[in-house]
Amino acid sequence: xxxxxxxxxxxxxxxxxxxxxxxxxxxxxxxxxxxxxxxxxxxxxxxxxxxxxxxxxxxxxxxxxxxxxxxxxxxxxxxxxxxxxxxxxxxxxxxxxxxxxxxxxxxxxxxxxxxxxxxxxxxxxxxxxxxxxxxxxxxxxxxxxxxxxxxxxxxxxxxxxxxxxxxxxxxxxxxxxxxxxxxxxxxxxxxxxxxxxxxxxxxxxxxxxxxxxxxxxxxxxxxxxxxxxxxxxxxxxxxxxxxxxxxxxxxxxxxxxxxxxxxxxxxxxxxxxxxxxxxxxxxxxxxxxxxxxxxxxxxxxxxxxxxxxxxxxxxxxxxxxxxxxxxxxxxxxxxxxxxxxxxxxxxxxxxxxxxxxxxxxxxxxxxxxxxxxxxxxxxxxxxxxxxxxxxxx
Amino acid sequence: xxxxxxxxxxxxxxxxxxxxxxxxxxxxxxxxxxxxxxxxxxxxxxxxxxxxxxxxxxxxxxxxxxxxxxxxxxxxxxxxxxxxxxxxxxxxxxxxxxxxxxxxxxxxxxxxxxxx
Numbered sequence: 164x165x166x167x168x169x170x171x172x173x174x175x176x177x178x179x180x181x182x183x184x185x186x187x188x189x190x191x192x193x194x195x196x197x198x199x200x201x202x203x204x205x206x207x208x209x210x211x212x213x214x215x216x217x218x219x220x221x222x223x224x225x226x227x228x229x230x231x232x233x234x235x236x237x238x239x240x241x242x243x244x245x246x247x248x249x250x251x252x253x254x255x256x257x258x259x260x261x262x263x264x265x266x267x268x269x270x271x272x273x274x275x276x277x278x279x280x281x282x283x284x285x286x287x288x289x290x291x292x293x294x295x296x297x298x299x300x301x302x303x304x305x306x307x308x309x310x311x312x313x314x315x316x317x318x319x320x321x322x323x324x325x326x327x328x329x330x331x332x333x334x335x336x337x338x339x340x341x342x343x344x345x346x347x348x349x350x351x352x353x354x355x356x357x358x359x360x361x362x363x364x365x366x367x368x369x370x371x372x373x374x375x376x377x378x379x380x381x382x383x384x385x386x387x388x389x390x391x392x393x394x395x396x397x398x399x400x401x402x403x404x405x406x407x408x409x410x411x412x413x414x415x416x417x418x419x420x421x422x423x424x425x426x427x428x429x430x431x432x433x434x435x436x437x438x439x440x441x442x443x444x445x446x447x448x449x450x451x452x453x454x455x456x457x458x459x460x461x462x463x464x465x466x467x468x469x470x471x472x473x474x475x476x477x478x479x480x481x482x483x484x485x486x487x488x489x490x491x492x493x494x495x496x497x498x499x500x501x502x503x504x505x506x507x508x509x510x511x512x513x514x515x516x517x518x519x520x521x522x523x524x525x526x527x528x529x530x531x532x533x534x535x536x537x538x539x540x541x542x543x544x545x546x547x548x549x550x551x552x553x554x555x556x
Numbered sequence: 557x558x559x560x561x562x563x564x565x566x567x568x569x570x571x572x573x574x575x576x577x578x579x580x581x582x583x584x585x586x587x588x589x590x591x592x593x594x595x596x597x598x599x600x601x602x603x604x605x606x607x608x609x610x611x612x613x614x615x616x617x618x619x620x621x622x623x624x625x626x627x628x629x630x631x632x633x634x635x636x637x638x639x640x641x642x643x644x645x646x647x648x649x650x651x652x653x654x655x656x657x658x659x660x661x662x663x664x665x666x667x668x669x670x671x672x
Contacts, residue, residue: 265642312664313557315641323643 180316182215183207184260184278187253192281207253254279255318255370262331263314270305271334272341277302279366280338280359290356291341331367332380332436335360339384343391357388368423378427379437385420386443389413401542405452417447438467457487474503478510485517493517508537512547524554558596558638558665559645564629565658567603581653589637589648600633629659636665 186207200206261274269291276282282290288298308314319327342356364381371377393411396402424440442463449455464480478500485493497514504510515530531551538544589595609620623630632654639645642662649660 263642265646312662313641315643319643 178215178218179211181218181310182211183253184257184316185214186210187257188278191254191279195281251370252318254366256316258331258367258370259318259327260309260314260316262327262334263309264327264330265312265314266305266308268334268337270301270308271330272337273298273301274305275334275363276338276359279363282355282359286355290353328371328374328376332376335363335367336380336384336436338363339387343387354391357384357391360384361388375427375430375432376434376436378423379434379440382420382423382427382440383436383443385416385423386440386447389416389420389447395542399542400545403546404446409451412447420444421447433466433470435467435470438463438470442467455486457483461487461489474500475507475509478504478507478513482513482516485513485520490517490521494521506537508534508539508543508547511537512550515550519554528554557641557667558636559642560663560665561635561637561645561649561652562631562661562663563633563635563652563654563658564661565632565654566629568628569657578653585652586635588651589635594637594639594644594648595635596638597636598634601631603632604630632658 189210190203190207194200194203257279258275261278262271266274273287273291276287276290277284284299284302285295288295291298293301309316318324338356339360342353342360361381361384364377364384367377368381389412390404390407392413393407393409394402420440421444424437424444427437428441442460445456445460445463461480461483464476464483468476468480477496481493481496481500484496494514494517497510497517500510511530511534515527515534518524518527518530528551531547531554535544535547535551538547586595586598589598604623607621607623609622609624611618611620635648635652637645637648639648642664645662649655649662652660654660
């Protein structure tokens, strides 16, 4: 379709790309509600041609190009054409273009939600707690950069695909986490972000069936999201995993997530999202917190640490080890992380918990105090204070 | 589509010896660009110690000894390349020896309408 447009627009690749992107964005917004037209390719080509015409008319009033005026006349005279539909291809190109590394991450996220997610600018602004004009500016700048710096509108070549896919998955997971995390803000909007991220994840799985990490990410999101109704109490306070009412977990979603991660792992090309999904799967399959196989989770964190050597992952591994009963080793690992994670609230909370399990209640209380100092939301603070107060019992 | 690759390096990272040692890499890089048909132009600049900054303000022309602003990384040279798209420009920027220790700023050359 693009090739056809480029030809029709006298070799103006830019113009064709812009016009087609506009047409697709409109299609992705309208078709879910209006229904897919009988000849989607023809619809898109016609829409793209119209948008190209609009652009040419707008620019020609400023520059008076004879060639452009001729092109306009030619385009206006053209009859409708049919062409092979390659819409899935266009979606994939959009994913990679929106998440191009030359764009700032918050721009990638905004652009993905706007063009692929079909969210309006005010909706995206509300979701990220940013004023609408700021979000609008962010989108305008990002589109301008794509155009002026000539970020190519394509699926990256084979040798770059893996690396670029990492960027796409990261942006998608950011959208999910924005909705999943316990920040203040409109709860309904947050829920929409999670379901949007999952929906886009499904699209990506369809488009890239040969990439296990995509399935891994979708599995991870489904499994985490399956717990959404058990995560907060009536007052909006966070309920930790060990205390959640597991009957409120969404079983069908868990089933989907488990199937996805199983088939992904069979490819034997592990990656960080697959490992995280596997960890979530262990939780999802445990009838209660007491029955959780923490030793297996600790091993999975070992694997994750090899793929993503980060202090936070190391901390999570230490916590799993402590819950598997290996308190001495866990405390040792935690103490080693003190320098890297001194300002990280979960570090102090984790340390407090392990200290409690080893009977060092005073040290545990001190650690909770430090965590409380570092807490960033009322929900977090309430939970930490409660944990500390329980030490006295 | 033309891009300028602006080469920014921190003189603290270099010595005359290290620069000498890197010369073969630079020659090789330039050769690769030329053979790929991407090279439009390239130059190294003398150090910022040799720079003079000129400003016209309120009818006066002032001259300052040194660069437009004192920065840790300074402009040391450029490559002007002609490639298909930003991805290709970024690939070339990453191959440049300066990218290892300094920063390569990749900027599209503005395309202005040519009058008939």
